Every structure is written in structure tokens, then in C-alpha cells.
Amino acid sequence: MEENTTNEDGATTYKHMSADQKRIVFEFLQQNSRNMKVKKGFKKIAATKFSISARTITRIWLLGKQNIANGIDFSGKSFGHAGRKRVEIDVNMVKEVPFNRRTNIRSLACAIHLSKSTLHRRIREGHLRPHTNSIKPYLTEENKRARLRFCLSMITHDMNLNISLFSSMLNSIHIDEKWFTMTKKNQRYYILPDENPPLRTCKSSNFIDKIMFLCVVARPRFDTLRNTMFEGKIGIFPFITKEPAKRKSKNRPAGTLETKPINPITKDVTRKMMIDKVLPAIESMWPGGNSGGIIFVQQDNAKPHISVDDPEFVEAAKRNGFDIRLCFQPPNSPDLNVLDLGFFRAIQTLQHEQAPKSIDELVAAVEKSFVELHHDKLNKIFLTLQLNMIEIMKKAGGNNYKQPHFDDNQCPNGSIPLQLSCDEELINSVHNHLSHSS
Template sequence: MSNSTTTQTSRASRELTEELKVNIIKTLQKSMNKGKLGRGAIGNTAVLYDVHRGTVRRGWKDFVEGNISPKKAARVGRKPLVTRAEITQIVRDVPKEQRTTIRDISDATGLSLGMISRSLKNGTIKRRSSRLKQLLTDVNKIERLAFCRSHVRREAPDEGGSHVRREAPNDMLAETTDAAVVHMDEKWFNADQDRRKVYLTPDETVEHRTTKSKRFIPKVMFLAAVARPRFDAARDTMFDGKLGMWPFAVQAPATRNSRNRAAGSMVTSLINVTAESYRDFVLSKVIPAIKEKFPSTNKQVVLQHDNATPHASSKDCVLQTVSTDGWTFVIRKQPPNSPDLNVLDLGFFASIQALQRKVVSRSVDDVIHATLLAFEMLSMEKLADVFLTLQAVMRLVLEHHGDNHFKLPHLKKEAMRRAGTLMANVTCPVSLIDQADLELQQHEIQLPASQ
């Protein structure tokens, strides 16, 4: 047999694969004569496939008996020096502050880096990340509890006779059942980020990015206003919930010459977000957008925002000047230290930013264009999903007595939408509502009679 054939049939592993076993059997079958193996068939096959004669003989015997599967048990090899239970206990005895990296765990436990890597791969230990959350006082927790409780209503008994409480559809208020809520908030959007991940082929190199300082990266603050998507019966179409997104910037002529533009050229200048500028944006941009796009059958609108200092200028008395033509606008502040109770902070801003960062921006105008484009590209299904997540968060707030010590829920909304089983609203057990009512009564907090 030539050396080239032997090289082609050499094996990297000492264990025979199923494919190699089948090839050996086929080769032996070709040498059969009158139901028996030909003379020298086993030896020639062993040389051809670079295996021992005994291996070929046992393989043929197993084939004749009707079973060529491995005879070894499921777990073979030497016993581990340290069992999974021992590794779990050793790692558990180390303070969590000393488990931030694999090397830290190795230094603290004495286990090798390879052993820790294998433990991470087989699930003995897990990698998890944590983020700082807002510190809540007892008063904050009660306010969060009352806020979420006001968003729950009792439905009619189902077929089984049990009452079910469900998050109110369209984010309805308890005291005004046909009111609709518009979530408003501001956010900075940067032209670029300090660390950017990219996947490359072996012959590619990472792009060299430079800047004088992180302070020189252009950024723009935007005000966004959204509501829950719904069907607009008056227009016979779907209302996508996206009322608008506006940058705190103005076009003004340049006052002096520079190497970039001549004096008098129109340039984009940023506006400081003050009480006056925020009130002007609400009255001149948000309110007209609501009147233009909002379903006209529902003209009682609640504007929800956080407790930032510039928001103090927007009060109900200010909104009375624009509450015309049957429209009624009121302000509602979400509980302090509760960004998880606003749809924008909860996830919609993150979705916008994920799309905005796919476009390379080098100036303020580029940031504005990319951000507004991302806002328009997001589908109303994405916004509706965040509203469902908000309802799930409200239920968790009730479960944790107003605290924020919980993970954001994953409802698998996209899979449920494809299967046609996506719920319209998130349900809430009656026992949980009764528990919240009892806590609020103990703090002498009254809820509307409709609840």
C-alpha cells in the first residue's frame, strides 16, 4: 500500500468514529467470497485504515452480531481531581467581590484557569452582571406601590367564576377610565461611543478611531413623546403611538468665520434644557403633535414625565391654555427614582439608540438625522412590546412591595406574536391586589372608588 493512501486514512483520535467503522465494514464486504471474508482481508483493511488487526476483527464481529455502537459507558476516562460539587463549594466560600474575573477566582480559590474555564462552560459556575439601581426610601416604595395599583382594574368574572385583575388597557387611569397617557422624557444621543464591538475576518484589522477627548464627541439631547399603539376608529387605521422626537437645537447664523464655514452660514446650536425651554417644547411641539396624530375619540390626555427640575414649569394651569377644541391635558409625575415606570427609559430609548449607533455620525447634524431616522424606523410592534413590559414591571413592583429588587421580565413577546398567542394586557392575581390595598390602607393612602 502506498504512503499517500496511508496518510489519507490516518486518524487524529484514537477512538473510531461511526463513519470510519462503516467504511471498514464496507471494505471487508467487498472482499467476501461465498459468504466468507477473503484471505488477508482483515490484514489489508487494517493497513488501509491504519488500525490494528484486532480492531478490524472486533468491528466485523460486532457487525455480524448486529451492533457496531460503542461499548463504553456514557462517562469514561479518569475521575476528576475536583468534583463539580467541590468546585461549587470552593467558589461559594469566596466573597463575590473577589469573583469579578476568572483570574481573580483562580487566585482566591487555588483552582487552575483551565478548570475554572471548563466549569464555566459546563454550567458549574455562571457569569452574571449587575447594574446600579436607584436607592428607594420607604416613601418612594409606597408611592411606587400606589402608582402601580392605580393602573389595575377588576374585570368581569371569567367562565370559571373567578375574578381576574388585569393591567388597564391603553395605560388607562383609574380615576378617568377613558384617559390616555403620553410618556415624555429626554435623553442624550452621542455621535459615537468609546468602545465599539465589531466582528472581523482573519485578514481584516480594526478601524483606527481617534478623538481629542471624549468631551469632543458630538451629542444632542432629544425630547420624545409616545403613547400605546391602538386602533383609531375615526381614521380607520392603526395609531403607531409615536407622537414625535425633537432635538433641543436651533438653526442660527454663524457669528464669525472659521476654517469650517463662513460667517453668516446656518449652523446647528444646542439649547440648554431649562424650565422655559422644556415648557416651550411641550406647548409648541408635543401638544400640536398629540392633536394631529392622537385618536380623536379620546381627547382626555395625561402627560407623564419624571421629577426633573425643568419639568416643574409644566403644570396643569399652563396646559389650560392649550386645552381647547374639546381636548383636556393634565400633568402626572411618575414616582421619584422610578425610570422603570416610564416606557422610554424602560426600553424604547435603548431600541432607538441601538439603531442610531449603526450609522456613523461625525457632527451634530449627523446625530440629529441618525436619531430621527432610527425613531421613524422602529415599528409600532416594538413600542407595543415595551408597554407590555411596563405592565409586567408594574406587577413586579406590586409583588416586591414597591421595591425595585427584581430582574426585568422576559415575556417572549415576539414568539407569542408569531404563534398568535400574544396577550393584550398582563394579568395580575387578585391576592396580590388585595395585599397592595392592605399596605396602602396601613399608610392611609386612598385609591379612587372605581378601583
Template sequence: METIDFLSFIGNNSGETTQASSQASTQPSSVETTQASSQETTQAATQATAQATTHAGTQSTSQAATLATTQATTEQNERRKYMKDVERKVCIESLLHAATNLKLPPGTINKLSHIHGVSRWTLQRIWKHVKLSVRLKQSIKISKNQKGKAGRKPIQLNVEQLMAVPLKKRGNIRSLASAMKINKSTVGRFVKKGKILRHSNAIKPTLTAVNKIQRLRWCMQQVISSTINTIPRFGDMYNVVHIDEKWFFMTKNSQTFYLAPNEVRPYRNCKSKRYDTKVMFEVALSRAVHGPDNECLFDGELGCFPLTEANWPIDACGTIWVQQDNATQHLQLHDIEFRNAANTEGFNIHLIAQPPNSPDLNVLDLGFFNTIQAIQHQQAPRNVDELVSAVKYAYEIFEPRKVNHVFLSLQYCMLEIMMVQGSNNYIQPHHAKERMERAGNLPTYIEVPIQLLKESMTSLLQQHMELHGLTNTVQEPEERAEAETE
């Protein structure tokens, strides 16, 4: 800890200057800090004087100047919360040099306050400490009295208390803070630091036992069996077309805007929210095809309905699988007219239906519709024609490379469905596909672990037997072989 001996300081400073003060003054950082602080204080005092004179009105010039000095000192004090040891040492030596028998001439504190850029209350506190140390015949301590980690101790999150609060009272920061009996700002800091996680929860379709079996079987049917040199994986899905319909609304019921302070607030109205202008679109999407140099050979965007076969690449596979949901108004899978039209001009088109209550198994519901709807809302259409143009524009500017991202997300979701045995109680995975694409290692398909495939087969058989009231347990192949041996 650095200290100053008062007696040695007096003995070594018979003139106006001292060796300690000259050493401190030769340090460029201290001098530059002092000069800069003095200039900042003078500029702040000048600006504050002008403001104070304007607002004072009938006040005298001396009162305005006093107010300006107080404001400048307050601003300077807010900018500098703590003094460094070298700055504190310079202030102590300046006070000792100006004092006579521990008495300062009138106005010394204010003068040194402007020179060093420190508030006069700070100098008065330092001078009080100096006089007390001299009277007690102790060395003058330069460093602060703070030991270790000083300041207000952080509030710790009580995880058990947080989990004891019902979910219905954890919908926003205000209700959560009220339930935990802490300040809203404290809860906000917990969220900012990641100690409390913000989660958006969406309602998912209710799945029956049959639905789970169908979902699990569907995912397993997409797996290509392993060979000697490969492991099980999902197909590349280049010959699969996803079709679905969606309502696109003219505007949102509640929308956020960022306005200037004096800007007029927008006024939106409609006769009834139930009858907002909307248009239904049916969209067809396939996987984009890129060349060896990453050039786009086929963007996968087959267009809005009606679907035209001119958009399908000529050299692509002739067998096409058109996937739709199970809506009753859709074509039947074995419709005769569709079969006759689908087997012309060298095409062999099959119509398949995804499992019921499974929007997460269709790339359109999985992410494509949300993306083009966000772009459509930015166009702010005012009538039906503009709404149709906005949807088509959003569809056309959708980047083909992102089509591949959505198809990879579909395969990652199928992995999660297999892990949860056909359920939809899983978190949609994120695997930094943008980063992998920049690095040049974005996969075309996702591999399926062999152990997961075995567990899915066992789970599928077990659920099927439970559904039909069979009580026999399903044995693993190794267990079955051991039982036969015995």
C-alpha cells in the same frame, strides 16, 4: 461478551478463507467502512505528502513520504477514537488468517493498517492480546475492556465553595477560577452547562421610605377595580403618553468589531472622552393601536419634540395623560399656560409626574431608548447632522408591535413592584411576548391577583404608619371583623 475460539478458528480455516472472515466480509457496513477508511487514508497521505515535500526542502523523498504517512495515520487516528466490535472482529480474523504459528510475515501490520484504516499501534496492541490469549488457552475477547461509563470523570461543582468567594472576585472567569483554585476551562464548562449563571448587575437608584410608598401607591392607582364578572387588572393605557429626554452620543467609548484576519484595525480618536459629540432628544411615545385583522391603525410614535397633536388619532379618547419624570426643568403639573393650551380643540390633556427615582415606570427608559440607540449606533454617524438623522431613522423604523411589548413589560414591572412592596430590588420579568404574539394570545392588559392587591394595601398602610411614627399594627379586614365581634 463475544469471543473467538482459536482452535475452532484454525480447524475451520484450512484454506485461505474462513467462514468467520467470509461472514464478516459479507456485512456491507464493515466492507464499506474499511474501503472508505482506506480511501480516506490514501487521500490524506497524498495531501500530506505534498505538504511534507514543500516544507521538507532538502529532505529526501523517502523522509517526506514517511512524514506524510505519519501525519495521515495521526489524522485518521484522531477521527476514529474507538473501534466498533465488528471492526475489531474483522481485524482479529485478518491477523489470524495471515499468521503462521502465531508469527506474522514482515509488513503485515502496515498492510492491514492501510486496508482497515486503523493505526499500526492499534493492530499491534490487538495482536499482542491475541497471542497472549492463545498461549493461555483462553478465548479471544473481541469487545473492549471498558466497563460502564469509561473515560475521565466529570468535575463536580462545589456550590458552597462558589458562594464563599466574594462577589468582587466573581467579576470574570479568570478571577473566579483563581479564587476557587481550578482551571479557567473548568469554570467555562460550568458556565456553558448552566451550573454557573452569568448575571449582569446594574446600579439602581436609592429609594427612601417615601419613594417606596409613592411607587406602591402609583402602581395601585393603575389598577382597575374588579366587578362581578371581572377581576382587578391594569388599564390598557391607550390614552397615556410617555415623554422623556435622552442624550444620544456619536459613538461608544469602547466598541467591538469582527474583522478579517488581515483587515486593517479601525482607528478612532477624539480630543477628550468627556466632550464626545452628543445631541439631546425628547421623545413622546404612546401605545400602538391595531385593528381586528392586526393591521396597524396608530403606531404610537408621536415623534421627537416638538409634540404635534396631528399625530394623535382623531377617533381616540379625548382625555390624554402625559407622563413625565420629576426633573426640575420640566413643566409644573398645574402650569396655567399649559392648561389653557391643553384644553383646546376638544382635548383634555393632563400632566402627571411619575414617582421619583423610578425609571422602570416609564416605557422610554424601560426599553425604548435602548432599542433605538442600538439601531443608531449601527449607522455610524460622523457629524451632528448624521447623528440627528440616525436617531430619527431609528425612531421611524421601530416596529409598532414592539411598542405594545414595552407597555406590557411596564405592567409586568408594576406587578413586581407590588410584590416587593414598592422596592426596586426585583428581576425584570420576561414572559415570551414574541411567542404569545405568534400564537395569537398576546394580552392587552395584565390581571392583578386579588390577594396581591390586598397585601399591597396592607403594606402601604403599614409603611405609612411607620413613616409617621405610629405603632399600631394594621389588621386584615377579617381580623378586624373578628376583633369587633369579640
């Protein structure tokens, strides 16, 4: 039974009464009746007492009198079963729908002959889940073998513990380029209902001002008490140049030095950046100086990168007693570089909070974000890289795996490990796969 009431705002609400509530009302009326007739005024008293209308009191009294001989049953047919009947569907039929028809609710609902609202309710109930899918690099069989060989080269055997561990990567430096834009094409804001949204303008959204940066990081180092000895953030260097303005304007006179992005980025530009900026930064910040042995600088296979035996770089890398060598990561493998595993995204998140309006402000915002990003995140990304290598070996060199992430929950005692272990059976299976596929 539903009781119509009006709240303070004048809106109509509905009060569902259970069988027990109706029985209590009937018993109150029965106690205040004579010869099954309610005493004068007690229906109004009951309505006030139970906060229901006098009409509902009358219905309960009549229903109780009609069934008193056969045992009073106040279980209404509508209580607990009101509304439209639930549409039962077999969610497994979604598997038969091609993925290209599952990109939105409208398309999927049409494919399985359901209404959008019914399908939306099943998603909210957890029977279906949304998934964002990103395109991954295409891998040839040779690419997969190169990825497996790279993973095996990072594994060492600890004779004392009799287990296989990944390299600590303390002598590895990861470098990569990244475009940082002035703003995003689409930006989410949270505003008040009566607040005007911000107006962002640009002559063309396809030509938003952007600068390419070369980022250089290594594995952070800590002492036995977890005090930071080396943050691992060697530097982030913009590909920019200073040029005098050719004409005067309302903003500056002619001849004023303006910051311009270097475009295109060629091997000569990369070589100059590596020799003039990257090598001095490594030499000045590297823990232990030139007594730390060989330092490997890992880069991807982009065309502007110089070769590992570039004469000018090799000569410059040996100065001041250092032994710095270039190496390539496997082709089509951004998942084997810590910068692509999350470090760049973290910097971009901080950078966009600065809302730069000029090239100089953009450079300052990126450099500030690089400095502010905590080195603990960088350390965890290096461990995520080791988790990635385990997944790559499980997939025989493929990249069709769910991206793992290292977090504090994987450290029961609160101590972040330097190296992760690798299962011996997995290592043997990779060796067998390489021997049979070569």
C-alpha cells in the same frame, strides 16, 4: 490503543480502537494463519484493510495470542479513560465567596483555589453562569409606597368578567429625555483576519458630541382586524438651535447657520419645547381629536421638568378643546416609563448603524430611527410595563426583581391582549401593606 496516522496536511492524528475493533482485526488474522502463525503478507493486507500500521497489527496479534487461553480481552485500560483525571469541585462553595470577588474568572479562581482553566471549563459546562448586573435607583420606604400606590391606580375591576385588569393606558402619553451621542467609546466590529480595523478619532472621549432629545409616545391602537389606527409615535424633538458662524473656516464662510446643542436644559427650555412642539404634535396626531377625554402626559421627576400646574402650560393645553394634563411618575422609577424599558435602546441600536459625522447627521439619524422602529415593539413595551407593575407589587414596591419581557410566546392564540390581569390576592396584600406601613 491509539494508532498514529498522518493526514493530508502532514499533521499527526490519533485513532482510538475499541475492543470490538481489535477483535475484528485479530479474527481476520486468525482466519489467515496456520498453527498461530500469520501467513506471509497478510499483516500488510490487514494494515491496508483496517487503515492502521503494521506495527499495530503485530501488537494486536501478540496480545490476542497471549490471552487466547484465558479468553481474549481487548479492553485496553486507556480507551475512554485517556488524559488527565477530572478535577472534582463543589460549585456550591462559590456561594461563600463575596460578590465583589466574582467579577472575573481570575478573581473567583483565586478565591476558591482553582486554576482559571478548570473554572472556565465548569462555566462552559453550565455549572456557573455569567451575569451582567446594572445599578438600580435607591428607593426609600416612601418611594416604595408611592410605587405601590401608582400600580394600584392603574388597576380596574371588570364587573362582567369579575377579574382585576390593568388600565389599557390608551389615554397616557409617556415623555422622557435622552442623550444621543455621535458614537460609542467602544464599538464592536466584525472584520477579516487580514483586514485593518477602522480608525476612530476624537479630541477627547469624555466630550463626544451629543444631543438631548425629548421623546413622546403613546399606546398604539388597532381595529378588530389588527389594522393599525394609530402608531403611538407622536414625535422625537432635539434640543438644538441655529446660530450663525462667527468666523470663516475651510468648511463654511462666516455667518453660515450652524446647528448647536442647547445647553443647559432648564425649565424655561423644557416649557418652550412642551408648548411649541409637544402640544401641537399631540393635537395633530391624537386619534379622535379633542373628543377623547383627558389625556395624561407622564414625565419623570427631573429638575428641568415643569410642574403639573404650570400656568403657561395649563393655558396652552386647553386650547383647541383638548384637556391635556401633566402628571409625575413615582420618584426613582425608570421601570415605570416605557421609554426607559427598551424603546430608547431600540432607537439607539438603529441610530448607531447610521454612523453620523456631524450634529445635523446625528439629528437626522435619530429621527429616521424613530420613524423606522416598528410600533408593535412599542405596544409590547406597554405590556411589559404591566408585567413590571406585577413584579413591583410582589416586591412590596422594591426594584429587586428580574426584568420581565412580554413576547409572542405569551399569546397562545396569536392575539396580543390590550390589558393583563392581576391576582386578587396580590392586590389585597398590597392594600394591607400600605395600611400597615402608613
